[in-house]
Amino acid sequence: MLPFMASNQQTRPGIGELAKDSARDRIGIVMGELGGRVQIRPIGGGIEWDARPDNVVPPSPREELSARLAIRNGNSRDGL
Secondary structure (H helix, E strand, O other): OOOOOOOOOOOOOOOEEEEEOOOOEEEEEEEEEEEEEEEEEEOOOOOOEEHHHHHEEOOOOHHHHHHHHHHHHHHOOOOO
């Protein structure tokens, strides 16, 4: 499953969308919000991290393309 596109949005990415944590310079998928923090899961899976809402922005088109390629490559390795 590929996450929703977020590049053409002006607001912070929502649940299920690709997002960039600008403080950590990491891209992941928004999983939700808890306690005033945005929870983001790494693209390849793993433990979510918390980000401040003002640090969560849509990835650039180049970052989004790279992230989507990583997701697709992971899916093909897993036989999906």
